[in-house]
Amino acid sequence: xxxxxxxxxxxxxxxxxxxxxxxxxxxxxxxxxxxxxxxxxxxxxxxxxxxxxxxxxxxxxxxxxxxxxxxxxxxxxxxxxxxxxxxxxxxxxxxxxxxxxxxxxxxxxxxxxxxxxxxxxxxxxxxxxxxxxxxxxxxxxxxxxxxxxxxxxxxxxxxxxxxxxxxxxxxxxxxxxxxxxxxxxxxxxxxxxxxxxxxxxxxxxxxxxxxxxxxxxxxxxxxxxxxxxxxxxxxxxxxxxxxxxxxxxxxxxxxxxxxxxxxxxxxxxxxxxxxxxxxxxxxxxxxxxxxxxxxxxxxxxxxxxxxxxxxxxxxxxxxxxxxxxxxxxxxxxxxxxxxxxxxxxxxxxxxxxxxxxxxxxxxxxxxxx
Amino acid sequence: xxxxxxxxxxxxxxxxxxxxxxxxxxxxxxxxxxxxxxxxxxxxxxxxxxxxxxxxxxxxxxxxxxxxxxxxxxxxxxxxxxxxxxxxxxxxxxxxxxxxxxxxxxxxxxxxxxxxxxxxxxxxxxxxxxxxxxxxxxxxxxxxxxxxxxxxxxxxxxxxxxxxxxxxxxxxxxxxxxxxxxxxxxxxxxxxxxxxxxxxxxxxxxxxxxxxxxxxxxxxxxxxxxxxxxxxxxxxxxxxxxxxxxxxxxxxxxxxxxxxxxxxxxxxxxxxxxxxxxxxxxxxxxxxxxxxxxxxxxxxxxxxxxxxxxxxxxxxxxxxxxxxxxxxxxxxxxxxxxxxxxxxxxxxxxxxxxxxxxxxxxxxxxxxxxxxxxxxxxxxxxxxxxxxxxxxxxxxxxxxxxxxxxxxxxxxxxxxxxxxxxxxxxxxxxxxxxxxxxxxxxxxxxxxxxxxxxxxxxxxxxxxxxxxxxxxxxxxxxxxxxxxxxxxxxxxxxxxxxxxxxxxxxxxxxxxxxxxxxxxxxxxxxxxxxxxxxxxxxxxxxxxxxxxxxxxxxxxxxx
Numbered sequence: 001x002x003x004x005x006x007x008x009x010x011x012x013x014x015x016x017x018x019x020x021x022x023x024x025x026x027x028x029x030x031x032x033x034x035x036x037x038x039x040x041x042x043x044x045x046x047x048x049x050x051x052x053x054x055x056x057x058x059x060x061x062x063x064x065x066x067x068x069x070x071x072x073x074x075x076x077x078x079x080x081x082x083x084x085x086x087x088x089x090x091x092x093x094x095x096x097x098x099x100x101x102x103x104x105x106x107x108x109x110x111x112x113x114x115x116x117x118x119x120x121x122x123x124x125x126x127x128x129x130x131x132x133x134x135x136x137x138x139x140x141x142x143x144x145x146x147x148x149x150x151x152x153x154x155x156x157x158x159x160x161x162x163x164x165x166x167x168x169x170x171x172x173x174x175x176x177x178x179x180x181x182x183x184x185x186x187x188x189x190x191x192x193x194x195x196x197x198x199x200x201x202x203x204x205x206x207x208x209x210x211x212x213x214x215x216x217x218x219x220x221x222x223x224x225x226x227x228x229x230x231x232x233x234x235x236x237x238x239x240x241x242x243x244x245x246x247x248x249x250x251x252x253x254x255x256x257x258x259x260x261x262x263x264x265x266x267x268x269x270x271x272x273x274x275x276x277x278x279x280x281x282x283x284x285x286x287x288x289x290x291x292x293x294x295x296x297x298x299x300x301x302x303x304x305x306x307x308x309x310x311x312x313x314x315x316x317x318x319x320x321x322x323x324x325x326x327x328x329x330x331x332x333x334x335x336x337x338x339x340x341x342x343x344x345x346x347x348x349x350x351x352x353x354x355x356x357x358x359x360x361x362x363x364x365x366x367x368x369x
Numbered sequence: 370x371x372x373x374x375x376x377x378x379x380x381x382x383x384x385x386x387x388x389x390x391x392x393x394x395x396x397x398x399x400x401x402x403x404x405x406x407x408x409x410x411x412x413x414x415x416x417x418x419x420x421x422x423x424x425x426x427x428x429x430x431x432x433x434x435x436x437x438x439x440x441x442x443x444x445x446x447x448x449x450x451x452x453x454x455x456x457x458x459x460x461x462x463x464x465x466x467x468x469x470x471x472x473x474x475x476x477x478x479x480x481x482x483x484x485x486x487x488x489x490x491x492x493x494x495x496x497x498x499x500x501x502x503x504x505x506x507x508x509x510x511x512x513x514x515x516x517x518x519x520x521x522x523x524x525x526x527x528x529x530x531x532x533x534x535x536x537x538x539x540x541x542x543x544x545x546x547x548x549x550x551x552x553x554x555x556x557x558x559x560x561x562x563x564x565x566x567x568x569x570x571x572x573x574x575x576x577x578x579x580x581x582x583x584x585x586x587x588x589x590x591x592x593x594x595x596x597x598x599x600x601x602x603x604x605x606x607x608x609x610x611x612x613x614x615x616x617x618x619x620x621x622x623x624x625x626x627x628x629x630x631x632x633x634x635x636x637x638x639x640x641x642x643x644x645x646x647x648x649x650x651x652x653x654x655x656x657x658x659x660x661x662x663x664x665x666x667x668x669x670x671x672x673x674x675x676x677x678x679x680x681x682x683x684x685x686x687x688x689x690x691x692x693x694x695x696x697x698x699x700x701x702x703x704x705x706x707x708x709x710x711x712x713x714x715x716x717x718x719x720x721x722x723x724x725x726x727x728x729x730x731x732x733x734x735x736x737x738x739x740x741x742x743x744x745x746x747x748x749x750x751x752x753x754x755x756x757x758x759x760x761x762x763x764x765x766x767x768x769x770x771x772x773x774x775x776x777x778x779x780x781x782x783x784x785x786x787x788x789x790x791x792x793x794x795x796x797x798x799x800x801x802x803x804x805x806x807x808x809x810x811x812x813x814x815x816x817x818x819x820x821x822x823x824x825x826x827x828x829x830x831x832x833x834x835x836x837x838x839x840x841x842x843x844x845x846x847x848x849x850x851x852x853x854x855x856x857x858x859x860x861x862x863x864x865x866x867x868x869x870x871x872x873x874x875x876x877x878x879x880x881x882x883x884x885x886x887x888x889x890x891x892x893x894x895x896x897x898x899x900x901x902x903x904x905x906x907x908x909x910x911x912x913x914x915x916x917x918x919x920x921x922x923x924x925x926x927x928x
Contacts, residue, residue, distance in 0.1 A: 345769070
């Protein structure tokens with residue numbers, strides 16, 4: 001999922017020890033607690049030879065809110081960087097904690113951590129080190145610090161703050177493009193991202209439905225197979241045997257469909273969903289206060305301060321670099337997803353054809369008899 | 370209902386919507402190309418042309434996406450019509466499935482005629498069409514006028530010698546069909562007569578008039594075609610009269626159901642002396658009850674009355690002693706149940722296939738829109754690459770979607786056989802019911818006979834005690850002896866009728882079993898050939914897309 005180069009450079013444990021590497025994986029989800037308090041804990045395994053880290057391998061236990069903490073810290077500190085998105089905090093799913101949900105979340109968190117570990121800037125973050133290394137009590141303390149007395153999750157709080165800021169900057173700058181020299185590209189980008197999110201969301205919606213259709217078709221073939229078997233039991237030969245075989249094949253095809261449904265979900269729909277999250281986050285970013293704030297500063301101090309200009313330009317430059325990186329990464333990831341989907345569908349169709357085809361000789365023989 | 374008769378209409382409706390959208394998308398994208406970002410559009414066009422230039426058996430299909438065609442959608446029907454499509458689609462090396470598909474599609478069951486079994490030889494030909502519904506008015510003396518009703522034009526084309534004329538056309542209303550069905554039920558007791566369409570009183574009130582009339586027209590056509598497919602009934606006078614006699618239908622309307630049992634027995638003398646079956650009876654005899662049986666008729670009516678009045682009497686219920694028959698009946702009920710079940714599951718399957726096709730198509734469309742968008746907004750090369758990748762996926766998805774829908778319309782035709790046989794199972798039940806009622810008649814007569822004889826004995830015993838004879842008793846005994854004789858005759862007639870019906874049952878059930886086996890085998894074959902063929906086509910489509918994105922194949926790369 002990560003760009004091949006990044007992974008190869010940073011995460012290959014087999015590379016010579018002089019080559020720096022940092023890789024992390026999220027495994028072994030375990031359900032803890034009861035009822036409303038229930039949560040999932042994950043093992044996060046870090047393998048590295050970087051000096052800032054303790055030892056070649058470290059294992060810690062983390063929960064979802066720890067990941068949220070990490071993301072918020074990175075988001076705050078690394079302006080202009082596309083911090084990878086997190087899977088949704090679903091309050092409802094949480095109660096049911098189905099095996100599928102747990103696995104999907106684990107996979108998404110794994111991708112999240114790995115993206116950070118392979119990002120040239122983010123991987124140097126101190127907060128990342130804390131997240132990957134700190135013992136559980138320390139982690140908990142850090143996490144609670146963020147919450148403060150508002151009893152809100154850090155993410156919500158920061159979001160409120162950001163919204164206020166961006167409203168302010170909107171008011172100050174007006175709805176129009178504030179400064180022509182600096183923002184036409186910026187506006188265009190915002191619009192692009194907005195449209196892109198809509199299109200992607202639609203595609204993802206249909207992808208999700210397609211998973212359902214696979215399951216439904218599988219189920220109906222299963223039921224059909226059972227029904228014709230029963231019908232065959234009523235009929236004499238050779239019809240009876242033929243119906244029985246038909247039913248068996250029908251059941252086999254059903255199994256193939258169910259398997260493929262799972263594949264489509266994991267390898268196609270999830271990446272699409274991830275893409276949507278990413279784009280959604282970028283949208284939030286472009287509306288965020290950081291750029292707006294800097295813009296206010298820029299206008300106010302344009303005449304007087306070089307520093308503000310430099311800072312602003314640095315942010316914009318970094319954003320542009322990020323965009324390029326993001327685009328390339330996305331193209332790669334989506335390409336992989338498409339390829340796997342196409343291959344999966346081709347395999348499925350082939351398998352189905354083979355299964356049914358096995359019946360043809362018998363049917364041919366019976367009808368010519 | 371699976372609505373196989375609407376297969377074409379259903380196909381059209383579902384194809385049109387996404388195609389229109391696609392047309393708009395593609396053509397607009399092309400038209401809007403001038404002026405904004407020429408580079409992106411030329412990339413788009415080159416991607417398109419490479420797509421259409423690729424040599425593969427499926428290339429005729431994607432014409433719908435090629436902007437070069439000014440009217441890409443003028444030939445949607447060629448995708449639906451099987452012959453030209455099958456020619457285009459099947460890859461040359463796959464000859465067996467090719468011929469099977471062609472053969473399969475040719476012999477795919479049309480709703481018209483069911484059986485392929487050798488009993489219907491190919492030189493016999495009868496085709497009935499129901500068309501042209503029209504409103505007519507009953508003639509009435511009142512000022513207000515009579516009720517209106519619908520008549521249908523019924524056209525028959527045949528080369529059967531019995532029919533005399535090779536083509537005829539009459540107008541009939543639904544009531545006439547009911548009459549026909551009732552008369553056939555009487556004349557052909559013990560036969561598996563296809564059930565007639567329902568009166569659907571509720572539906573006629575609730576549905577839109579046009580829809581209801583069309584539904585009924587289709588049902589009538591199916592019914593008449595089934596009748597004409599039955600080897601014995603197609604030669605019946607009742608059917609001939611119905612199909613050929615102009616003007617008012619000269620068959621008597623239904624008499625009350627309770628007397629049907631008796632009426633049926635009444636025709637026996639003629640039938641027994643004739644060929645067995647009604648074939649030797651001249652047409653006008655069919656129209657009125659046989660005169661020779663009037664005494665019997667009266668007797669049976671009185672008997673019927675006494676049976677219905679006297680529940681507490683010594684009249685047993687039908688005692689069916691024939692084990693074989695009972696077993697057969699059980700089996701038939703079981704079979705019917707399984708056919709119902711299978712028919713229901715078949716409907717679910719069809720729906721699931723349809724949904725799959727639809728969602729696949731929607732997915733493809735969504736990606737086409739994305740592609741267009743990315744190309745328009747392209748700033749980076751990576752975007753263009755991504756747009757191309759998406760386009761490949763979208764094309765495959767749209768093609769696959771079309772295949773799913775075609776697969777489904779074929780599936781509907783094949784699995785409709787199950788639905789057809791539901792009707793036939795009802796016919797079998799009717800045949801069994803005829804047998805049971807004939808047996809009831811026999812048993813009733815037997816017990817009546819024995820009670821009459823008992824009475825006669827008692828009277829004789831009483832009268833012999835009186836010296837010189839008891840005039841009134843002797844008279845009674847005489848009358849009783851007359852009645853006994855008539856009842857004796859009736860009993861014999863009823864027994865012969867029962868035997869005849871049993872024979873009809875046996876031969877019909879055998880015939881039906883054979884036809885059903887043949888039809889089910891054809892159904893399975895058609896269904897499977899269909900599934901194989903379309904799975905292959907769909908697989909090819911995706912294999913191509915996988916190839917086009919093969920640079921993203923991570924499985925091949927060594928870690």
